[in-house]
Amino acid sequence: MENNKIRGAEVVMKCLVAEGVSTIFGYPGGAIMPIYDALYDFRDSITHHLVRHEQGAIHAAQGYARTSKTVGVCFATSGPGATNLITGIADAMIDSTPVVCITGQVASHLLGTDAFQETDVIGISMPVTKWNVQVTRAEDIQPALAKAFYIARSGRPGPVLIDITKDAQFGLTEFEYKPFGEIRSYNPSPKLDVEEVKKAAELLNRAKKPYLLVGQGIILSSAEKALVEFAEKSGIPVASTLLGLGAIPANHSQYVGYLGMHGNYAPNVLTNECDVLIGIGLRFDDRVTGDTSRYAKQAQIIHIDIDKSELGKIVDTKIAIHADANEALQELTKWIEPKKHYQWIQQFRDLEAVENEQIIQNVIHPVKNELKMAEVVHKLSKKTDGRAIIVTDVGQHQMVTSRYYKYKESNNNITSGGLGTMGFGLPAAIGAKLGNPDKMAILIVGDGGFQMTIQELGTILQSKVDVKIIILNNNFLGMVRQWQQLFFEKRYSFTDIVNPDFCAIARGYGLEAVKIEERVQLDGALDDLLNSKSAYLLEIIVEQEENVFPMVETGASVSEIRLS
Amino acid sequence: MEKLYNISIFTENSVGMLNRVTIVFTRRHINIESITASESEVKGVYRYTIVAQMTEDQAKKVVGQIEKLVEVLKVFYHTDGEVVFQEIALYKIPTKMLANRFDAEKIIRAHHARILTVESGFTIIEKTGHENELKGLFDALVPFGILEYVKSGRIAISKPMKTLETYLEEMSNN
Numbered sequence: 001m002e003n004n005k006i007r008g009a010e011v012v013m014k015c016l017v018a019e020g021v022s023t024i025f026g027y028p029g030g031a032i033m034p035i036y037d038a039l040y041d042f043r044d045s046i047t048h049h050l051v052r053h054e055q056g057a058i059h060a061a062q063g064y065a066r067t068s069k070t071v072g073v074c075f076a077t078s079g080p081g082a083t084n085l086i087t088g089i090a091d092a093m094i095d096s097t098p099v100v101c102i103t104g105q106v107a108s109h110l111l112g113t114d115a116f117q118e119t120d121v122i123g124i125s126m127p128v129t130k131w132n133v134q135v136t137r138a139e140d141i142q143p144a145l146a147k148a149f150y151i152a153r154s155g156r157p158g159p160v161l162i163d164i165t166k167d168a169q170f171g172l173t174e175f176e177y178k179p180f181g182e183i184r185s186y187n188p189s190p191k192l193d194v195e196e197v198k199k200a201a202e203l204l205n206r207a208k209k210p211y212l213l214v215g216q217g218i219i220l221s222s223a224e225k226a227l228v229e230f231a232e233k234s235g236i237p238v239a240s241t242l243l244g245l246g247a248i249p250a251n252h253s254q255y256v257g258y259l260g261m262h263g264n265y266a267p268n269v270l271t272n273e274c275d276v277l278i279g280i281g282l283r284f285d286d287r288v289t290g291d292t293s294r295y296a297k298q299a300q301i302i303h304i305d306i307d308k309s310e311l312g313k314i315v316d317t318k319i320a321i322h323a324d325a326n327e328a329l330q331e332l333t334k335w336i337e338p339k340k341h342y343q344w345i346q347q348f349r350d351l352e353a354v355e356n357e358q359i360i361q362n363v364i365h366p367v368k369n370e371l372k373m374a375e376v377v378h379k380l381s382k383k384t385d386g387r388a389i390i391v392t393d394v395g396q397h398q399m400v401t402s403r404y405y406k407y408k409e410s411n412n413n414i415t416s417g418g419l420g421t422m423g424f425g426l427p428a429a430i431g432a433k434l435g436n437p438d439k440m441a442i443l444i445v446g447d448g449g450f451q452m453t454i455q456e457l458g459t460i461l462q463s464k465v466d467v468k469i470i471i472l473n474n475n476f477l478g479m480v481r482q483w484q485q486l487f488f489e490k491r492y493s494f495t496d497i498v499n500p501d502f503c504a505i506a507r508g509y510g511l512e513a514v515k516i517e518e519r520v521q522l523d524g525a526l527d528d529l530l531n532s533k534s535a536y537l538l539e540i541i542v543e544q545e546e547n548v549f550p551m552v553e554t555g556a557s558v559s560e561i562r563l564s
Numbered sequence: 565m566e567k568l569y570n571i572s573i574f575t576e577n578s579v580g581m582l583n584r585v586t587i588v589f590t591r592r593h594i595n596i597e598s599i600t601a602s603e604s605e606v607k608g609v610y611r612y613t614i615v616a617q618m619t620e621d622q623a624k625k626v627v628g629q630i631e632k633l634v635e636v637l638k639v640f641y642h643t644d645g646e647v648v649f650q651e652i653a654l655y656k657i658p659t660k661m662l663a664n665r666f667d668a669e670k671i672i673r674a675h676h677a678r679i680l681t682v683e684s685g686f687t688i689i690e691k692t693g694h695e696n697e698l699k700g701l702f703d704a705l706v707p708f709g710i711l712e713y714v715k716s717g718r719i720a721i722s723k724p725m726k727t728l729e730t731y732l733e734e735m736s737n738n
C-alpha cells in the first residue's frame with residue numbers, strides 16, 4: 001500500500017488540476033518549498049507566474065478571477081509571505097472575488113512557539129476571509145482544498161485561505177479526488193421565494209417612477225441577459241454601481257448612468273424622486289448612498305441579494321429577496337407588465353444634458369491648457385469601442401475612468417471598489433490579461449498608485465504578459481489633493497509627489513515606453529499603444545490640479561450632488 | 565433603545581469558531597457581557613449563549629453577520645422576557661466565620677444556596693439564579709469575609725418551541 005501514497009504537496013497539485021486550475025500566481029519560501037517542489041513536476045498542466053511581491057500575487061489572482069470567471073489561485077510562504085497577501089485578501093472579501101490562497105506554514109510541532117517565520121495567519125486573516133483553515137496532516141489536504149474551492153466560488157464569492165504546515169506537505173497519504181458535496185451550515189443557493197417576487201412585481205407594476213440599481217451581483221451570477229430582458233420588458237431605467245459597470249451595455253437606451261460619489265448627476269438626483277427603487281446585487285455602500293437618512297426615503301425599496309446579511313443592513317426594505325440575481329430576474333420578468341416609462345426616462349435625460357453641458361463637454365473636449373484625464377479616457381473608450389478590459393488603480397483616474405469609459409461588455413471592468421486599494425492596478429491587470437488573453441487589457445493608473453506595486457513590471461517581463469499601461473500623471477496624489485483643496489483649505493499636506501522617470505523604469509523592464517504632454521500627440525500615442533504587440537507603457541502628463549466632479553460630499557444626500 | 569439581548573448561536577465544532585463569532589461583535593464595538601459554550605442536544609453541534617447590550621437593529625444585523633459564517637448553523641436573538649436563563653456562582657468563605665455566626669443557616673436557606681464542601685479553612689457555597697440573586701447572596705455574605713467569588717456566564721433557553729433538529733431539517737431541504 002505504501003507505494004500508492006503520495007506526498008501532501010503532490011496532493012495539493014493534483015487537487016488544483018482536478019479543480020481545473022491552470023494558472024497560479026505566487027512566490028516561494030521555506031515553508032512552502034515542498035509544494036513548489038511538487039509544482040516543478042506539474043509545469044505542463046499548470047502555469048505559475050512568479051510575482052515580485054505577494055501582494056502582486058493576490059491582486060493578480062483577483063484580476064484573473066474576474067476576467068476568467070473562475071477561481072484565482074495564489075501561493076505564498078509562511079510569515080511575511082502570508083502577511084503580504086492580507087491587503088489583497090481584504091480587497092477580495094469586500095469585492096466578492098473568488099480566490100484560494102495557499103500558504104505554507106511551519107511544521108505542526110512548532111506551531112505556537114514563535115518559530116522562524118511563524119505567523120498566526122489564520123488569526124490574522126479570519127476577519128477578511130470568507131473561510132480559512134489550517135491543515136496539519138497530509139490526508140486532510142484534499143478535503144480542505146475541495147471545500148475551499150467550493151466555498152470561494154459558491155454563493156457570494158470570496159477569498160479562502162488554506163494554511164498547510166510543512167510536515168503536512170511532506171507527509172504521505174493516499175489520494176483520491178472527491179469533489180465537495182455540501183455543508184449543512186452553508187446554503188449558497190437559497191430557494192427563490194416566488195411569492196415575494198410576485199409582490200415585488202406588483203409593486204413595480206403599480207409604480208409611476210420605478211428605478212433599478214444594479215451591482216456586481218449581476219455579473220457574478222451571469223445575469224446580464226436576464227437583466228436586459230427584464231429592463232426591456234418593464235421599461236424601467238437602470239443605473240449601475242462602480243463594480244456593476246458593464247452589467248448592462250453603457251449604450252443601452254434604458255441605461256441612465258453611474259451611481260455614487262463621483263457618479264452621474266441624473267441617477268444620483270433622481271434616486272430621491274423615484275417611487276419604487278429596486279436594487280439587485282449591490283450592497284448600498286456609503287459611497288453609493290451618501291447620507292442614508294436622506295436616501296430614497298420617498299421610495300419603497302426592493303432589495304435582492306444572495307447574501308442574506310446584506311438585506312436590511314443599510315437601507316430599510318419593503319421587500320427583501322434572498323436569491324441569486326439571475327434566478328430572481330428571470331422570475332421577475334415573468335410577472336412584470338410590459339411598459340414604457342418615456343417621461344420618467346426623459347427626466348434622466350434632461351439632467352444628463354445639464355451634466356453634459358456643465359461638466360462632460362468641458363473635460364472630454366477641452367480646448368486649451370494641459371491634457372485632461374477625461375479626454376484621454378473618452379478617446380480610449382471610442383478607440384476600443386468600449387470593449388477592452390479596463391483595469392484601474394484607485395484615485396481620480398479611477399473615478400474618471402468609471403465616468404468616461406463606456407463599457408459595452410461585461411467582465412471588463414476590473415477595479416478595487418470596496419477597499420479602494422492603491423497598488424491594485426498593475427498586478428490585477430496582469431491577472432486580468434491572463435484570465436482572458438483574447439481581449440486587450442489596459443491599465444489606467446495614477447502616478448502614486450503605480451509606485452505601490454511597480455515591481456510587478458518584473459512579472460510582465462518574465463511572464464511576457466501583454467498589458468497596456470497608461471499612467472495619468474498629475475504629479476499628485478490627486479484624489480487626496482482634491483479633498484485637501486475642497487475641505488482642508490488647500491493645505492496640500494504631503495500629496496505632491498516627486499516621481500521617477502517612469503519610461504526609463506519601464507524600459508529597464510523591457511517594455512516599450514512613451515511619454516506625451518501635448519494634446520496633438522494624444523491620438524497617435526493611443527493608436528501606437530493599441531497597435532503595439534506586447535506590453536507597453538504610455539505616460540500622459542495631465543493637468544495637475546484638476547478636480548473630479550460631480551461629487552456627493554461626505555454627509556451629503558445623493559440629491560445634493562455638486563456640479564462644481 | 566438598547567437592552568440586553570441573549571444571542572444563541574448553533575455552530576459546527578471547528579477550531580476557531582468562537583473567535584470568528586466574537587469578531588462580529590468587536591467590529592461593531594459591542595461589548596460582550598457574558599459568553600458560554602457547550603455541546604447542544606444534537607451531537608456535534610455547539611451552542612454559544614452570548615449576552616450583550618445593544619439595540620434591536622444591531623441585534624438583527626449581528627445575527628445576520630454571524631449566520632453568514634460558513635460553519636454557523638443558526639442564530640437567534642431574544643430579550644430576557646423570551647428566555648429562561650440561569651447563572652451559577654461559587655462563594656468561598658472562612659469556615660470559622662460560618663461556624664461563629666448565628667445567622668449563617670438562615671442566610672443560606674433564604675437564598676436557596678447550598679454548601680458544596682466544608683474544609684477546615686474554608687467552605688464553598690453554590691447558588692444558581694439570576695445575576696441580581698447571586699449578587700444578593702454575595703452582599704449577605706460580605707460580613708463573613710468572602711475569600712473568593714466566581715460567577716458563570718448566562719445560559720439561556722428560549723420559550724418558543726421549535727427544535728434545533730427541525731431547523732436542521734428545514735435547512736437541508738432548502
Ligand SMILES: Cc1ncc(C[n+]2csc(CCOP(=O)(O)OP(=O)(O)O)c2C)c(N)n1
Pocket residue numbers: 393394395396397398420421422423445446447448449450472474476477478479480
Ligand atoms: C493603499 C492606499 N493608501 C492610501 C490610499 C488613499 N488614497 C486614495 S486616492 C489616493 C491618491 C492616489 O494618487 P494617484 O495614484 O496619483 O492617483 P490620482 O488620484 O492622482 O489619479 C490616495 C493616497 C489608498 N486608497 N490606498
Ligand SMILES: [Mg+2]
Pocket residue numbers: 395446447448472473474475476477478
Ligand atoms: Mg496622481
